[in-house]
Structures are given as structure tokens and as C-alpha cells.
Amino acid sequence: MAIQAGLLAMLQTLGHLFRPLFQAISWVLAICYSLIPNYAVAIALLTLIVMVFIAPLTFKSTRSSVEMQRLQPEINKIRQKYKNDRVAQTQAMGELFKEHKVNPAGGCLPAILPLPIFIVLYEVVRGLTFTIHRGHTVIASPRYISHHTLLYQHLVAGKGTMYAFGMDLGRSALSVHGGFFMALPYYLLIAAAMILQFLQMRQLMGRNSSNTSLSPQAKQMQQMQKYMPLALGAIYISFPAAVTVYMLTSSALRMLQQTLMYRFDPVIKTAGSGTVTTTSQVVEEVEQPPKPQRANKAPQAGRKQAGRSGTPVPTRKPGSPPESQRQQARSTANRNGQGRKRSRRSR
Numbered sequence: 001m002a003i004q005a006g007l008l009a010m011l012q013t014l015g016h017l018f019r020p021l022f023q024a025i026s027w028v029l030a031i032c033y034s035l036i037p038n039y040a041v042a043i044a045l046l047t048l049i050v051m052v053f054i055a056p057l058t059f060k061s062t063r064s065s066v067e068m069q070r071l072q073p074e075i076n077k078i079r080q081k082y083k084n085d086r087v088a089q090t091q092a093m094g095e096l097f098k099e100h101k102v103n104p105a106g107g108c109l110p111a112i113l114p115l116p117i118f119i120v121l122y123e124v125v126r127g128l129t130f131t132i133h134r135g136h137t138v139i140a141s142p143r144y145i146s147h148h149t150l151l152y153q154h155l156v157a158g159k160g161t162m163y164a165f166g167m168d169l170g171r172s173a174l175s176v177h178g179g180f181f182m183a184l185p186y187y188l189l190i191a192a193a194m195i196l197q198f199l200q201m202r203q204l205m206g207r208n209s210s211n212t213s214l215s216p217q218a219k220q221m222q223q224m225q226k227y228m229p230l231a232l233g234a235i236y237i238s239f240p241a242a243v244t245v246y247m248l249t250s251s252a253l254r255m256l257q258q259t260l261m262y263r264f265d266p267v268i269k270t271a272g273s274g275t276v277t278t279t280s281q282v283v284e285e286v287e288q289p290p291k292p293q294r295a296n297k298a299p300q301a302g303r304k305q306a307g308r309s310g311t312p313v314p315t316r317k318p319g320s321p322p323e324s325q326r327q328q329a330r331s332t333a334n335r336n337g338q339g340r341k342r343s344r345r346s347r
Contacts, residue, residue, distance in 0.1 A: 018120070019144075025117075025124050026144035030151040037150060040164035040245050043121075047249040050117050051257070058254070062261055066268050067102045117250075118243060125242045129170035131160040162242060169242035186244075190236045193244050196251035197229040203258055 025046070032045035051058075074096060082089035097103070127143035128151075140160035145152050155162070162169040166185060168176075173186035236244045261268055 018123075021120055022124055022127060023144045025120055026128065029124065029128075030145050030149040033151040033154075034149065037154065038164055039162040039169050039242065042151075043169070043242055043245045044249045046121075047246050048253060051250065051253045055257070058257065059261065059265075062258060063265070063268055064103050067100060071096065071100060071102065118247060121246050122239060122243050125162075125170060125240045128155055129160045129162060129240075167241055169245060170240050172239055172241065173237050186241055189241055189244050189248070190233055193236060193248040193251065194229040194233045196248055196255070197232065198226070200251045200255045200258070201226065201228065203255055 028049060029042055029046050032049075033039070033042040036042060036045070075093065078089060078092045078096065082092060124144060128145065130141050130143050132139045132141055138159045140156045140158070142152050142155045142160070160170065167189070171186075173183050173190060176183040176186060232247070236247070
């Protein structure tokens with residue numbers, strides 16, 4: 001409740017400044033509701049439009065996050081090399097980020113981008129469900145939208161309620177009366193939003209979770225992002241369910257977006273290979289002289305077979321005739337010798 005009170009005070013202070021933004025979001029929501037007259041579906045369509053609008057920033061931030069994870073080994077080397085010289089360390093890291101065109105703060109955008117719309121939608125829902133009590137009569141007086149829209153007419157007919165799938169999306173889990181079972185759908189909605197946000201952050205950070213060379217700061221950031229859904233869950237309990245529908249849809253669409261990027265984006269696929277080549281490494285490889293290669297003598301097939309059978313293979317000197325020719329010469333010499341002996345006996 002303290003968080004909600006602080007947010008209300010901030011919105012009241014900045015209400016006049018951001019009123020055109022509230023009206024623009026309400027106008028888009030009214031168009032979505034005119035297409036499909038269901039409050040939850042209209043909010044989901046609004047979320048889809050917002051995601052398409054901020055898609056370029058999402059692509060850039062996701063690429064930066066994956067690239068930062070890939071550069072962690074090089075960052076650790078720089079920290080180890082210049083651990084006693086902060087100025088040189090900062091300069092070396094700046095050159096590394098400039099070489100790979102990486103923004104160190106860009107990886108935080110995927111978790112931060114939905115939050116401004118989260119706050120704006122909170123005020124929009126409060127304005128759309130605004131009611132006036134006159135005695136025992138409740139009169140709806142929606143703000144930020146034209147009286148001629150279908151959304152305005154249905155809100156007035158419903159006395160400021162936004163029922164969809166058995167829930168009043170204008171109410172929070174804590175404001176539902178009638179016991180725990182009446183509020184159970186709201187808590188299930190909150191649990192689904194927390195689970196999807198956890199899976200989305202795990203999908204984003206888990207591509208390099210097996211890298212043991214992450215710095216302590218990077219590991220701490222991963223732990224904070226893991227526990228972020230729990231912190232947001234504590235906020236959802238006191239916020240209208242319509243805002244929870246927005247965050248749930250946003251997480252689901254972001255998971256789909258990240259899956260498509262990891263599969264088809266050539267920049268992220270290259271970064272996911274895990275190899276980093278810096279300019280200094282290329283220079284060192286060019287400066288190093290090539291090592292002489294030793295000539296590998298291919299063993300003869302006969303020696304391989306002899307080695308396997310265990311029998312020695314006779315060798316012959318270079319230029320000597322083959323064994324078959326030597327045997328033929330011996331047999332010819334023997335025949336000639338025997339012929340000479342017979343001729344001597346006959347004499």
C-alpha cells in the first residue's frame with residue numbers, strides 16, 4: 001500500500017504533464033476494444049502494439065546484452081591486467097566496447113522498457129474506472145476517452161467495472177471482497193505473470209549461464225534479475241488486474257521475440273558462438289613467425305601389415321632388383337651349373 005500511495009502522489013504531481021500520453025494510450029485501447037469488445041483482449045492488443053512500437057530498441061538492447069555476455073572473458077582479462085590502474089582499465093574497456101560496438105548499459109533495457117508503460121497504464125485504468133458516489137448511487141465517469149467510443153459507453157453501463165473472464169480488471173487482488181476463493185483468479189493471474197517474467201529473464205541470461213568466467217558484478221546482476229519477478233509480484237497484489245494482464249502479455253510476446261531473434265538474427269547467432277577476436281589478438285597472430293612444419297613420412301603398407309602380424313618384413317637396398325627377379329636369377333644359375341657338371345662327366 002505504501003508503494004501505491006507513493007505512486008499516486010507522483011502521478012498527481014505529473015498528471016498534467018503526462019495527460020497527452022494518458023489520452024493517447026486510452027485512445028489506442030478504445031480502438032482495440034471497438035475491434036474486440038473484451039477488456040482483457042483489448043489490453044493484450046494494446047500490449048502488442050506497444051511491443052511493435054519499441055521493437056527497434058528491444059532488438060538493439062538484446063544484441064547488446066548477448067554481446068556483453070560474450071565479452072566477459074576479455075573484460076576479466078582487462079580487469080586482471082590493470083587491477084592496480086583504474087584509469088588504464090577504464091580506457092581499455094572503453095576501447096573494447098567501441099571495437100565491438102557494445103553499450104554496457106544496453107543490456108538492462110529489456111527489463112526496463114515495459115515499466116514506463118506499466119506506470120502509464122496504471123493511471124489509464126484508474127482514469128477509465130473513475131466513479132462518483134452520490135448517496136447509494138454509483139456513477140461512472142471515465143476519463144481520457146471520448147464519450148462517443150464503445151469503451152466509454154460500456155464503462156458507464158457497467159458502473160466503472162471492467163469484467164473479463166469472471167474478473168473485474170479494474171480491481172486488485174487485495175481489494176476483492178468475499179474471501180480467498182473470490183480473489184483466487186487474481187492470484188493465479190499474478191502467479192502466471194511472475195512465472196512468465198522469470199522464464200523470459202532466464203531465456204535472456206541463460207544463453208551464457210555456463211560461462212564460468214563471468215565477473216562478480218555480472219553474476220550479481222543475474223541474481224537480481226532472477227528475483228525481480230518476486231519484487232514485481234508484491235506490486236501486482238495491490239495494482240489493478242488490467243496492469244497484470246499487460247505485464248503477462250508483454251512477457252509472453254518478449255519470449256517469442258527473443259526466440260525468433262536467437263534463431264534468425266545473424267548478429268545474435270554470431271555472438272552466440274562464444275568466440276571473441278580483438279584487434280590486439282589479430283596483431284599478435286600476424287607478428288608471430290610461422291613455425292616450421294615437420295615432414296611426415298607415410299609408412300609403407302607392408303610395414304603396417306607386418307607390425308600387426310608380428311613377422312619381420314625384409315628390406316632391400318635402393319636400386320636393387322625386386323625379390324622375384326632375384327629368385328629367377330638364382331634358379332637360372334642353378335640350371336646352368338647342373339648342365340656344366342653333366343657335360344664334364346660325359347667327357
